[in-house]
Amino acid sequence: MSATYYFAIVGSADSPLYEAEFGVQRNENKHLHQFVVHAALDLVEDALFTTNACYLKIVDTYNDWNVSAYVTPSNVRLMLLHEVKAEEAIRAFFIDCHELFVKTLTNPFYDPSMPIQSQAFDAKVHSLAKKYLL
């Protein structure tokens, strides 16, 4: 069974900074993915109270899907919608994405409230997904 993933970076003002889909896409509405992730944001906040860690593992489930979250110290949430449970792979994926995000932050031309439009960032995220998830 081929896996699909939906990855989103949600900024501290709750607006999406970046979205990407990996794997084979079935005929599922992208809006549904966004909705599920958005609904999970509240649960992420709750989970933050319980732990000091960045990686929050699975915070929510919806039918077949699981939502995993990783929250950076600056309250930027990396959310992954997935069916297959692969905790360690997802953790590694999140950590590398966090590093990529920090590199984007150090670019003086990047405004932290704006969506990330760099092609280089997109390409690297896809290659990380290929490495860890697919």
Next chain:
Amino acid sequence: MAKQYKAIGDEAWKNSVEKVNAELFIFTYGSLVVQLLRDHEDCTSVNQQLDKLGYNIGVRLADDMFARTTLDRCPDVRSTADAVAKVGFRMFLNTTPTVGLWTNDNEFSLLIEDNPLNDFCELPPRALRDGLWYSNVLCGVVRGALEMMHMQARVWFVRDVLRGDDTSEIRVRVERMLDEEVPAADE
């Protein structure tokens, strides 16, 4: 002669200059360029502002460099170029550009492979389109320093890694020797 400049530059970097955290410097310069872009909107005038900034820095750096090293007067443009590259850039930026592409004995290029100002930076499409030279301050610095040494020069960027080229290149043309006079006040 060339080896001498390299040695002077290395020695100056090790012993004679105070150092600051590179990231602080790079981020400061980055915010400066971004702020200029926001204020001016037009990349040509941002390039000019950066050049003026650099000019003011350069006129002070020339004497600073001679104060901290054992350099003598340079006999010709070729050794001036070597001094700028191997001593000046090495002391103040810790990078040594290659001097090359000479024409006519008074025009040359500085090929900078690893410009520290470029770390972390990625130009947005608008800046790429409109012709922003991110490190244009370096052109001003060279121009100001040469003017303090009584050489009027035109200095400009030809290629830049941030624009997709394989290396950064600054072209310097020494136009004439100036007589002893007070440099022009604010341009």
